[in-house]
Amino acid sequence: MKQPYIWDNYSDQPYPLKDKTYKKEMRKSQFGSLLKTFFVALVVLPISLILTPFVKRKQIDSSDFFCIGIDFEREPEATLEMVEELGVERVLVRFKLWEMEKLPLLKEFLLLCHGKKITLKILQDREHVEDEALLQRDLETVFSTLGEVVDIFEIGSTINRAKWGFFSVDEYSHFYKVAYDLKTSKYPNIKLIGSGVIDFEYHFTAHTLFNFCDYRYDGVSSLLYVDRRGAPENMQMGFTLLDKISLLTTMVWLSPKSAHELHITETNWPISGTAPYAPTSEYECVSEELYAAYMLRYHLLAFASQQVDSLSWHQLIAAGYGLVDNREGLRKRGAYEVYRYMVATLKNAEFLRLDIKRGHHILQCLLGNDELLQIHWSLQPKSIKNEDIFRPFSSSGEKIEGEFLEIGAEPIYIFIE
Template identity: 25%
Template sequence: MSKTVVDNKAANTVAAATIASKIVPWKIWARAGLDVLSCLAEIPSWLRLSHEIHHRNRIGSDFVGVNIATSSDPACDDKVLDYLQDLSIRQVRMDYSYCSQQGDAQRLLNRVLAEGLEVMLDLFPPKEEAAALRDDEQAQQRWREFLQQVFTDYAGQVSIFEIGSTPNRGKWSGFDGISYLHAWQIATEVAQGFNLTLAGPNISDFEPLYNFAYLKAMKRVDSVPVIHSDNLFVERVVQPEAYDHRVAGNWATRKLNLNLIKKARIIAEIGHQEGCEKTYCTYKCWTRKRLSRWTLDPEQKNADYLVRYLIIAAASGALDRVYWGPLICNRDGLVDCGDSSYPYVDNVSFYKEVRGQVADFKPTKAYTAFKYVSTLLRHITCVQGVSADNGINHFIFETEQGGEVHALWCLDRSALALTDIYSKAQLQSASFRTVYGTAPVQPPHMATEQPLLIEWPQQQSLRPSTDDIRTLDDTLSSTVVYHAHPGLQSVSVNTPQWLGVVAVADGQDAEATVEAYMPASMLAKPEISVLRDTRNRLWNIQLDEQAEEIQTVKLNRAKGIKKFTYRFMPSKGKRHWNNATEMLRRGINTPQPLAFFERHSNAGIEDNYYVCRFVPNAFSARDVFHAFNSGEQSYKGLDKEAFYTEIAGFVAKMHSCNIIHRDLSSGNLMMTKDEQGLIFYAIDIGRAVIDKSKVITNMQRGIDLKRICYKLNWVDREFFITAYQRHAGKEIKYWKSMLWSYDAKQGFKKTLKAKLKRKKRV
């Protein structure tokens, strides 16, 4: 055996003994208990940190970075570098483990280093090896050799070496408290022979007890990292600005005020207390799969949230850098790889590789938004920021050229007239940008959930103050649901006679459009056809005789007992508007809402109006059921099984979006047919209930199923429910009982009505 090998073994034995002397499990856990107690003592000081922005904050050119990986195809390397050049991003982060050496990741790493990019390299062992670091000397030796090789190859080239990955997510990374401390201690020992910047511990999500405990323990076994790293997710509260209710429950949400600003400050404060110089958010994304539960266009929502998150994070001054990630992935990447499969280990813990073929890569809307906002947030100073409890978010930035950029948006489903903040003169001198950096088709009238960037070439002397923003009407208390629909702006109306909203299409004059939809103007238009005139009145008009579009107007009138019960409810016009808006944002078709109007007082019982786009050539499920009940073999070119399967699929999709129609008779489900197939429209949706939080029950599903099946015989009901269960992916128990009881109820009502009619004739 050579002297070198003997010396190395001796050195490793000494190192292992040194580590063992510092990392004694029972001592670590005992100290961890003391750390928890000291952490509890720190919590009041953390909670005293402000959730608001009070100071100017200059944002450097390196604030935004991105996580990258590659595939076995070298062409993927070229594509990654092309994207980085297009995005003008110089700061990248890569995950690097044992399998990365001499593999695809090393090939990409060498490429990006050759291009002069600033690399943060996250080093960690495989999951099984990470767990073995706790007490396996051979695993510890393999980790040491891996670090020695990487540091030797890349010291002086890689800017930052991050040690470990998501140690608070052992099911992903394999780490626990002891094994991670072994990994950190070995890394700091090996790093002593090099001039390196180390980062850690890469805590996932907002779990400050882990940050505190790990940094304390890291300091005891050797030293804390220069850069404190944390993956500061807010996806669990969905919107970037929301207060986190997951920490202590809904009751404490407004007591703790844990929004993104405050959470970033707490994480940064923990690092600074232990001696870390900087705080990085090393991974942040939203998954389009999750967003698709709430919106028809998850790509647009992903872009909106990305811009909102980065602007708040930059304005907070708490984070020195945010790495977005991943760059390429079907589920949550800025670029869709075209492959819907997803790795067993979540990308946040090990972004190992890119799936899919290079030819299938497609930049998403979030990619374009990222390109714009990352360029915007370079050498710019945040001079004022408000993320207010009234749902309004407003940030002011000064550019190096002396200009000014205002970022403005509301929380989801709410909106604000721009004239509530700015004068008409200010708006006329401004230029507007969308989240993609493009000018809107026409100057906007409302601030919505989609961020609006307003630019002036020179700083404005009449900036709205933070108090001006905070004292505006609470947009969250508004009972109107707004949707930033492509090609339409929802303009609020408030006259002495009417409250309402009008949807103004791009290219239309807003004032003229609002005037055309006012009730007096609509009532003056010739009626093309009257669809219903009983308790409520429904008719078609054409507001613009030059256009082909026809509008359907519904006049809602309260009669009988409803004169009393509707007094305590929103007007039916508003209910139709809100339900239609929410259904469309969830991907459930209903005729496009165009306007609603109600009175200032007693809105529920006074005459109110709802206007939607008329759907030509539409037929109802009632027409379909009647045809097949009459013995026809097909209708509109489709047989009974095909129709019933499609209808059941639409109802199941509606329920999967937590929407219960509550009046889903066959006449209230319209459809059209074209070359692509059937297109469904739910109508008469004033009674619909849309649950934003809970999974709907079988009983709630039955409310719709018993109504839509009422006109079917029992054989067809069996087929329909079977098709529904297949689409819904769940069994509906006791569905026959629900339908029997509904049949009996309807039979009793018919009998009673017949008796009343006979009495009247007598």
């Protein structure tokens, strides 16, 4: 990564572009593509919105749904131990194209992820966006080295933020097509997903899914953050998280460019008091307690949609937004145990229904031993009677006693024989 692009090692993302003249000139050069994005979205989004109620749910494999983002250079031995402890079957690892010299180290690490399905998120820099020969050479090296190890390659990320190197959908489409051409010509067995649009900016996604470029996705990736809206149930432009997922699924379903798979490959909440490690300002940050509750509720809502094939939490070890704080040793936050208990309880669960009444959410699942599980949380605190047939547990797996159960921001698990 070269100037004017600078990587921020604190928050694991590029710094905002400070050269405003360069940024303005590059956007101007891509005006034609930006115009296409506008007109494609003008047609696709209303049609998708109308057809959203008609898109059927799938039967999501819960064992494959949970995915944790990990850094192959950050405490690798401890990372592998915690991945086993968390019980996830899928991990997501980032790889920076401007650090090709680390590819052998990456392969060595991935081979230690015994039995895990691996999603490799390939991060771009401006050099690889502009130089097609360089991109083709390095992608071929990655595919030939890791094609037998990696389950899914996510090509590019955060394509609608200039600081990540793309200034238009056309630039991303040319970038992705290099990967797709390599797949069709030399590596037919690899699985490619894109386009990695961040946030609720589906006009960019629409353009990547409806165009005249000669390529196809094996699934669509989305960095569906909702942290700037606060709680995962909060609305944005009249859309809840479930609405956003349904609309995105409809576009995937309608597109001739993609298989009917949706992977949320990045989401989290920044944690208060962790600057400069938090990826946003303190205003968007939440306490560790809310972080754990929001994380669990996001997963429960996405799972209840039965439209998300996998959800990757970003990430395991990160001072500003991870399950583990690494500023002074390795401290497992409360969210770590919440995540572990969630995976242990739900990774073999069959979704039944989600009921929402006046902010009270009840997610019902059937477990492998024919036991019924209800998960309750409420946006307004309330109490329910603790029935004799209930076995209630906190979000971290602690037994709850008492005549009444308090339902609030932190979900509770109720097992029913």
